[in-house]
Amino acid sequence: MLRIHFGELDSENYIYNPDAFFDNTYEDDWMMDPVTVDMVRDIDGSEVKGPRLIDSPFLGPIPTERLSGGVKTLILMKHDPDHVFNASACGDNCAGWILKLGRESDLLIRLGYLMDFGNDPFEIEIDNLGVVVHDKRELYETVLENELL
Numbered sequence: 001m002l003r004i005h006f007g008e009l010d011s012e013n014y015i016y017n018p019d020a021f022f023d024n025t026y027e028d029d030w031m032m033d034p035v036t037v038d039m040v041r042d043i044d045g046s047e048v049k050g051p052r053l054i055d056s057p058f059l060g061p062i063p064t065e066r067l068s069g070g071v072k073t074l075i076l077m078k079h080d081p082d083h084v085f086n087a088s089a090c091g092d093n094c095a096g097w098i099l100k101l102g103r104e105s106d107l108l109i110r111l112g113y114l115m116d117f118g119n120d121p122f123e124i125e126i127d128n129l130g131v132v133v134h135d136k137r138e139l140y141e142t143v144l145e146n147e148l149l
Contacts, residue, residue, distance in 0.1 A: 001125055004109055006143055011084055014083070026064065043074065049061075054067060096118065108127060126139075
């Protein structure tokens with residue numbers, strides 16, 4: 001299940017800057033994973049050619065470290081379950097992937113804003129409260145009423 005901690009998070013396994021963390025910790029096999037390939041194609045519009053080579057329609061051939069911060073954070077969420085990542089590094093275009101990853105395994109992330117998870121029903125636990133919400137309106141109301149942001 002996807003769990004979101006809103007606001008500040010004080011935890012030893014919390015990664016505030018997933019972009020820099022990714023650059024120093026990613027593993028080659030992560031990049032060749034079919035889910036990673038799909039995320040890079042969807043979020044950055046780029047093709048993974050190898051573990052250290054990305055074909056960007058905007059920049060041409062680039063190293064993996066030049067991927068967007070959002071897709072790097074998604075890759076970390078998928079492949080590094082030992083850390084909690086600051087999903088504020090992601091835009092709303094990553095929301096569908098975050099929901100998908102949360103349906104596939106337990107995933108705790110931190111957010112400092114109200115991400116738009118779309119209009120379809122979902123299940124998200126608000127970590128600060130231990131409350132499960134089921135749609136965008138319920139999520140927004142709960143976060144705002146409890147002054148989590």
